[in-house]
Every structure is written in structure tokens, then in C-alpha cells.
Amino acid sequence: MALMDFIKKQFIDIIQWTEDSDGTLAWRFPMADMEIQNGGSLTVRESQMALFVNEGKAADAFGPGTHKLTTQTLPVLTYLKNWDKLFESPFKSDVYFFSTRQQMDQKWGTPQPITIRDKDFGAVRLRAFGNYSYRVSDPKLFHTEVSGTRDSYGVADLEGQLRGLVLQNISNAIAASGIPFLDLASNQTMFAQALTAQLGPEFAKIGLKLEGMTVQNVSLPEDLQKVLDQKIGMGMVGNDMGKFMQYQTAQAIPKFAEASGEGGGGIAGSAMGLGAGVALGQVLAQNLSSGLQGAGASAAPAAATASVKAEDLMATLEKLGDLKTKGILTQEEFDAKKAELLKKLV
Secondary structure, eight states, X not given: OHHHHHHHOOEEEEXXXXXXXXXXXXXXXXXXXXXXXXXXXXXXXXXXEEEEEETTEEEEEEXXXXXXXXXXXXXXXXXXXXXXXXXXXXXXXXXXXXXXXXXXXXXXXXXXXXXXXXXXXXXXXXXXXXXXXXXXXXXHHHIIXXXXXXXXXXXXXHHHHHHHHHHHHHHHHXXXXXXXXXXXXXXXXXXXXXXXXXXXXXXXXXTEEEEEEEEEEEEOOHHHHHHHHHHHHHHHHTTOHXXXXXXXXXXXXXXHHHHTTSTTTHHHHHHHHHHHHHHHHHHHHHHHHHOOOOOOSTTHXXXXXXXXXXXXXXXXXXXXXXXXXXXXXXXXXXXXXXXXXXXXXX
């Protein structure tokens, strides 16, 4: 009877995976009651890796190529089964194949705005989305941590977990980068690099390699978006105060145009206001660029008080603006301080 059972057994000479569909990360070779012929052939294609698993324990891993299965090529399995060097009988073992191709265009995003800490604003709420790509790099780790003993494990099975991993680490990525959020938001490539640096080790913990990441859009609250737009505008004019006042005047034009349709002043009143604004801009630009000169030795203390460098004045105004934004100064206190500074220029 034992002889008949032996004759009925089927032996496997060639083990391979044709990978005839996309989206599969791990696939178990259908072993059933068959045994692997000692000296059989294992074929691993260029975009694959193979792993032998004995009674739940990961054993030998193979990269691309054709491998003859003997005790010499299966050292870990030989140790687990207590084979000696002369063992030549068929054997049983689970064989798993893993696709190492890049899994492209995987989506990530924030379904709801998330709150992150920022050194400039304290807290910022944002929405963002983009895509990323990855591949299986460590089949043993991926098998033990993720895919396990399933017959097949696909990209769709992992999608939700990876998306959650990205969302969980956005705040940590920004904090670890040390870069102010406004700079990250205005430079999506820099944002993506910060995310990649944070997420790379997290992917590696489950046997994956993060190949690339993009940030396609960052949506900010309206008030913060205005600050970002102004920062971009200032970057365009640089340190030229004359150009800065021209930029500020240009920003004011739509407001005057909007006011022209309201109230009794009409277009004439708006035009007068615009003219006054332009004139004030020219005076401020001239004073800020050249500074005030002292009237004489007797007026030295007053001249020292009135002589204010343009960069010092702007820095002070910016700091006051930050205090107002954070709620430390009220609008009235801010206006009073600004008027006090401007008096020194008149």
C-alpha cells in the first residue's frame, strides 16, 4: 500500500511564475499534495523573487535566474529539515513568488483637512494629494509582515494601509524637515522630498522600497493662502523698496475699483483715494530708500529718533503683523503701533 501511494505521488521538476496579470505582489505556487524533485529547476524572472517557506518559517530566497534545487542551493531549508549532504529525495515546501516591478501611480490624499504644527503659524489646516510608486524589496520581511500564507496578495489589498501610512506621517515629515510650511507649500517638489525622507524608512519596515513621491496640489485656508500669495509677490520684487510700493499699489487697485461701485463717492472719490494712495506710496518709497537726514547738531537726538532704516521698519511691521495674526495684538493696537512708526517718517 505504501508503494502504491509513492507511485501515485506527483513530483515537480520546474517551478516558475508566468505572472500573467498586473497588480499581484505575492503568489504561492500551487503545491497541493505534490513534492519537489531534488535537483529540480526554479526559474525566477527578471522582475521577480522567490522564497521557500518550511512549516511557516521563511527559508531560502532567490533572485532572477535559473536555479537547480539541491542541498547546496537550499542551505537554510537543509538546516530546517535536518538534511545531510547526501540527501536526494523529493521534499515538500511552500514556494512564494514576489513581483519586484514598480507599482506606479498609487494615489494618496487627505479626504478631510488635517492640522499640522508650524513654527511660524502655530497650527495650519491643509488638504493635499499626489501619487507615489513602490516595489517589494525584501520578500522575507514582506511575507512575514504583510502577505503571509495567502494564495495571492495584490496591490489593492495594500492600498488602504499605505494611504493611511502617508497621512499619518505628513505632520512628522514637515516637522522633521525644519522648513517653514509656507516654503513647503510654495514648492511642491520640496514638499515631496520631505515626505519621501519621512516615509522611506516606514515602507522599509514592511519590506517595501518607496521609489518616488509627488505632491500635485496643496489647498490652504483662505487667510493663509493670502499670506502665501504676498510672500510670492515679495519674492518677485526682491529688496527694491520702490518696486515693493509699486507692488502694494497694484494690489490696492482692485479694492479701489470695487469701492467705485459703492456709496456716494463713486468713481471720483475712488480716483482721489487711488491718487492719494499712489502719492503716499511714492513718498514712503523715497523715505524708506534714502532715510531722513538730521537737521543739525542741536537736533541730533530727534534726528536719531526719526532716522529709521527701511529694512528695520519693514521688519518691525512684519513682526507686529505676526503678533496680530496670532491674536496677541488687536487690530486697534496694531493700527496704533503702525501709525506711530509712520510718524517717524513724516
